[in-house]
Amino acid sequence: MPFDAQDDISDDALLVLYANGDAAAARVLTLRLTPRVFGHANRLLGDRAEAEDVAQEAMLRLWKIAPEWRQGEAKVTTWLYRVVANLCTDRLRKKRGVALDAVPEPEDDTASVVDKMQDRARVDALQAALAQLPERQRQAVVLRHIDGLANPEIAEVMEISVEAVESLTARGKRTLAAALAGRREELGYHDD
Amino acid sequence: MQRLWPGGERNWGITMTENERENAMLDDLFGAAQQDPRQEVPSDLIARVLADAEANQPTVDEPVRRAHKFGHRWKQFVAVIGGWPSVTGLAAATVAGVWIGFNASETMLPYGLSGLMTENVEGYLIDLAADDYFDFEDL
Numbered sequence: 345m346p347f348d349a350q351d352d353i354s355d356d357a358l359l360v361l362y363a364n365g366d367a368a369a370a371r372v373l374t375l376r377l378t379p380r381v382f383g384h385a386n387r388l389l390g391d392r393a394e395a396e397d398v399a400q401e402a403m404l405r406l407w408k409i410a411p412e413w414r415q416g417e418a419k420v421t422t423w424l425y426r427v428v429a430n431l432c433t434d435r436l437r438k439k440r441g442v443a444l445d446a447v448p449e450p451e452d453d454t455a456s457v458v459d460k461m462q463d464r465a466r467v468d469a470l471q472a473a474l475a476q477l478p479e480r481q482r483q484a485v486v487l488r489h490i491d492g493l494a495n496p497e498i499a500e501v502m503e504i505s506v507e508a509v510e511s512l513t514a515r516g517k518r519t520l521a522a523a524l525a526g527r528r529e530e531l532g533y534h535d536d
Numbered sequence: 537m538q539r540l541w542p543g544g545e546r547n548w549g550i551t552m553t554e555n556e557r558e559n560a561m562l563d564d565l566f567g568a569a570q571q572d573p574r575q576e577v578p579s580d581l582i583a584r585v586l587a588d589a590e591a592n593q594p595t596v597d598e599p600v601r602r603a604h605k606f607g608h609r610w611k612q613f614v615a616v617i618g619g620w621p622s623v624t625g626l627a628a629a630t631v632a633g634v635w636i637g638f639n640a641s642e643t644m645l646p647y648g649l650s651g652l653m654t655e656n657v658e659g660y661l662i663d664l665a666a667d668d669y670f671d672f673e674d675l
Contacts, residue, residue: 362589374585403585463568470566492570521559521561
């Protein structure tokens with residue numbers, strides 16, 4: 345099958361193709377899913393190197409489960425987000441006890457454009473505030489507001505009700521706002 | 537660059553509440569996080585994931601092996617019910633049940649199954665005309 349012809353095929357259909365030996369399906373799935381898996385892990389962990397390991401491990405589990413995958417029963421992305429969250433939770437638990445200020449500082453920015461630096465500073469501030477949230481709140485906020493999932497899908501990923509998702513994201517946003525309140529001016533948000 | 541709040545004094549003098557300011561700031565931060573170029577996947581990670589995919593991809597004969605799973609489950613079932621003698625007993629009981637159903641003797645069913653469909657059973661049928669009635673005392 346031509347490579348670009350697989351762009352419109354659903355994830356689970358591609359997974360079945362992969363299980364049947366289709367090498368092109370593996371490539372499409374890798375390019376389609378790895379960025380989402382890596383991005384989600386990176387936001388939950390705030391650590392690029394660890395996020396890479398988690399992303400690789402999550403994708404490896406996907407390849408291994410492919411022969412057993414039942415098409416139409418679950419969304420591949422829902423399953424993957426759940427695996428990533430579990431892997432991140434394991435790593436965060438191992439790291440527990442490490443002080444928040446021991447979380448690696450963002451890399452130095454050599455870019456000279458002020459806007460770009462400010463955007464980076466904002467993202468870093470958000471990441472630092474996210475790190476202060478309880479794990480479930482952080483997961484819900486990241487899935488909803490950065491990964492852009494709808495509440496029903498988040499409910500499936502987290503295996504909770506939609507109401508519980510709404511409650512987690514609302515509480516998470518309130519905590520984030522409180523954590524960032526003192527940095528408004530510094531981040532370029534002026535009240536005028 | 538100074539960023540003005542959406543609305544504020546420029547928006548017909550309508551000022552934002554504290555809550556709206558917080559939400560606007562968070563929305564802006566979430567947007568910046570989505571656009572963050574540092575979220576780009578490292579190419580060597582893609583290469584490693586692809587290598588894993590190749591290493592773990594089922595070979596051509598593996599789907600055939602999967603097809604034999606039914607046989608595996610049947611063997612498990614036979615083992616659970618006590619082996620082949622139990623299967624034989626179960627099969628014999630099933631056949632006997634079917635035979636009895638179709639060839640019921642007079643001892644078991646006085647007129648056989650066919651008797652249910654003949655005139656012999658007419659006595660059991662009650663067909664009341666619309667204006668007929670009976671009292672329970674008559675029974």
